[in-house]
Amino acid sequence: MNLESVQDDSPNYVTLTSSINHLHHLLNHYQSKLNDAVKEAENQSIIEKSNIHNYEFDRKKLKPKMLNFKNGASIQVQQRLIKIKSQIDFINMSFNTTKATQRSYIKKFLTEKIGKKHFITEEHNPSSTINSDSVASYKFNIRIHDVNNKKCIYKIINALKKNYGAFNFKITCIELAHDFYNAPPEFLTALFKSIQFDSDVQNIRVFRLRGENQSVPYEPIRLKNLLLEGFNIGVNDYRKDDVYYHFYFKKTDHNKRPLPYEEWRLRAEVRLSNLDHALEDLRNLVKLGFKKLTFTQLTGTATLEQRQLYSLYTRPYGQKLTSPILKNGHYRDFKRFICTNKNLNERLRESVKNLSNKF
Template sequence: MHLESVQDNSPNYVTMTSSINHLHHLLNHYQSKWNHAVEVAEHQDIIEKSNIHNYEFDRKKLKPKMLSFKNGASIQVQQSLIKIKSQIDFINVSFNTIKATQRSYIKKFLTEKIGKKHFITEEHKHNATVNTDSMASCTFNIRIHDVSNKKCIHKIVHALKKNYGAFNFRITCIELAHDFYNAPPEFLTALFKSIQFDADVQNIRIFRLKGENQSIPYEPIRLKNLLLQGFNIGVNDYRKDDV
């Protein structure tokens, strides 16, 4: 009886009498075990990186982390310092003009004056069903992005005051942004898991473009892949909720 004749009892080594089929069988078997080991390692790595307690933000305490596996094995993982920068993402400002004008005129003026396009909307108390693109108004809202200091706002306010006699400036919305540099995609999952939400929290989702909202998947690898595709984690509705 050849060693390869009984598949279940085939040895896990190759001899001078081993057939090519037996060699291929062993190679396929080892490849399968290797693929499984890589899959387990990737899964464990994602779980470890999705835990906020496995991150270090103090440069003095930055040391290699030990990545442990279910079979008792462990490997050393070199950490990278994550830098955090907090800033204002955008500010919505409402204002009035002395004379009624069109939104497109103000947008064109600011683009030429500031050198940057701004999102501007108008408010109409009457005829809400009419196309507002060609209607004049005295109340407008402007969204100012990338606000690094007060000069960014003062420059726009001064231009609107001088050209349109704008007044009654009011901040209606502020969106804060915390940017994390040198962080893996799983860090977003770790941040989400570390937040303590109120009991009435709702609409927990991942989203990208309009109509692409979906529930957050339970599988860590699937959530990571969606984040890499540009999806974001969302909670509640910023237009009507405090948080």
């Protein structure tokens, strides 16, 4: 057993005359070295899995990936195809009624008619009242969750038209999501590092409960641990910005009820607010909105230093430059070592097409 000596005056091998204490010293030293090697391998695995270029999205090219370590060793990892599903998480619609009424009446009516509670708000008109202690309105806003197809929307709309003479339906907000199944937790970091942001995005943070906001950590292992603890990544402010991004582990439905384990997934969301789109434009709005969930990757010509930077530090590398650089007659939107991720974006376009065809 040739091991590095624990003590300067002790041999790094065992003989028939070696003491039990010497044997224990060597075993403890070997265990310590082994633990350090395992920890280094785990950390390196987290780093590698946090890079979007270590995933294959072309079904025809799916094959084992090689993970390379600092000491020159490498291991082969069998990849599974990540399942992608795109969906409308919710839409907000405004509408008018022919007669003034109260929000609570509409909510009660829809609950009885549709069998599902809906979040409804009103825009008050002080001159229109039903009685002295309640205010009625002619204009309301409704949020519809889990919009799977056109039929589920028009079921609600037709009920409102029939009972309240509702008209002038407008989409004012939409939240779109890509769900990723069969993906490791580190893939969420890879998505954040590679998503294409506009140059003016701000307030990039991780958050959990109210007041638990902090900067996105540089180290992939720290970000992974925070995400596993229930933290989310947020970009911009959904209360005032037109575009809001959200990355997290999806383990509950919109009512915070736990989902079955087999329905857990990683999610990348974008919310578009302050809209004014006719309902008939929903299909085009879906296609337009999902263009905000486009991803990048390292260029094939990235230097070793650029690759190390990309791997070791968690940053929004897909954020566009404030002033695009003109080169060879063409504008370059990203840093020199970043380009669009053709294979992933193609898979996402297929998923979005399957969704938009339902509308």
